[in-house]
Amino acid sequence: MALQLFPDMNLQPNCFTLTSITSACAGLAALRLGKQVHGAVLRRNYGEDIKMSNALMDMYSKCGSIADAKRMFNRMGCKDKLSWTSMIAGYGMNGHGHEAIQLFSSMIHAGLRPDHVVFLALISACNHAGLVDEGWNFFRSMTSEYKMQPKNEVYGCVINLLARAGRLREAFDLINRMPFAPDESIWGALLGACKMHKNVELGRLVAGKIIEVNPDGAKTYILLANIYASGSKWGEYAVTRRLLRGIGSRKEAGMSWIDINDEMYSFNIADSSSRQVSLADEVLQILARHMHDAGTDFSQDFFSYMSSLCWDDSLVGEKHLQK
Missing domain, CATH: 1.25.40 (Serine Threonine Protein Phosphatase 5, Tetratricopeptide repeat)
Known part of the structure; x- marks a missing residue:
């Protein structure tokens, strides 16, 4: 608009x-x-x-x-702290973690003192690039070198960094050492990682913590059910799905969009009414063959999930997909 x-x-x-x-x-x-x-x-x-x-x-x-x-x-010609922070964040969101770290060093050499927002952008960049040890060291330097008490958002980013790397127990211990009560977003980051790494026991514990804070959150029950399914806990899976139906809530479907020739096209998950499902499926099969030929393996769960993606009806014509 x-x-x-x-x-x-x-x-x-x-x-x-x-x-x-x-x-x-x-x-x-x-x-x-x-x-x-x-x-x-x-x-x-x-x-x-x-x-x-x-x-x-x-x-x-x-x-x-x-x-x-x-x-x-x-x-x-003139850069303020926001300029440095934006560029660090830009490197991070595009997967250039090492460049973000180098730019942070240049910022320090330029005489600027980092604040919470700079560290959030820097640790997030490490998270995107999989630089776990580097991100963890930057987090520790906040208190040891810069005498700063990390805020809630920084803790959440570090917990996500550790958890996504499979260091779930370290992430859980860090939550317990936080100087303030963890909120739903922090527990949620750990729960999502439990699903990724199929840790049923810790996932059950973390989901209980979130439900204490927000008993009506549909996303928690969906993640917990998926964790049970990944661990073949079908009885608990069925119970969790019944609880989800009982709260009468649904997780909002994810939505993405792309700009092609000044026109916006949107697509979401599991829209079976779209005419582009078969075309998207065909392209995914081609990508799967390329991945296989390149020696890249992937799970059947991933491919099943990707196969559920489809294009919006407004995306007509194969040439749009080729672009």
Whole structure:
């Protein structure tokens, strides 16, 4: 709606307007539109505005164009802490963990002191890149070197980092050592990892902690049922599914979208009404063969899940999928 409203403005957009529309492009990962906004920024001589530059850098990162984000960062004559943080986060969300760490070192050498947001971006980058020991060391340096008490979000990120790497017991012990009561999101990160690593006993314990906080959360029951299924605990699986029906709640279906030639296409999970299911299935079979030929193995559970994905009805024509 923001993108549709923008061309109808009767007034000339100022820097604040362009920053807002850049954020809208970032939220939709609409790279082509974001580049058009960048052009409008340059034509109006707003390119030196630090807030505008930070917004453009964030947009390029979220659109997956990390090279453009890096160019924006390098061309900035004046950088504030948000500039460094945005670039570290951009490297992280695109899987460039080592580059994020190097940029953090450059930030320190530039004389800037990191805060909680910087560490959150840095540890998140380590999480995305699988740099578990590095992320754990940065977390410990917050208290030992910088005398900072990590906040809830940082704890959640570190717990997710450890748990996804299979270090479930370490993550559980860290939760118990937290100086404040863990919330549902922290327990939820550990529960999701229990499903990933098929740890039934710890999953049951963690799910109980979440249910104490939020007894009506459908996602918890779904994850717990999947954990029981992965461990062939079919009796407990059936009980959990009955409990889920009893609370009368459903987990909201995931939704994704992509911008092709200035038009947004959306798709979600298990939409059997779509005409593109067979086409998506065919492409997945091709990808599976490529993965097999490349020596990459994957579980049947993964392929069954991926086969449930389908395209929205608006995505008609094979050429869209080829793009």
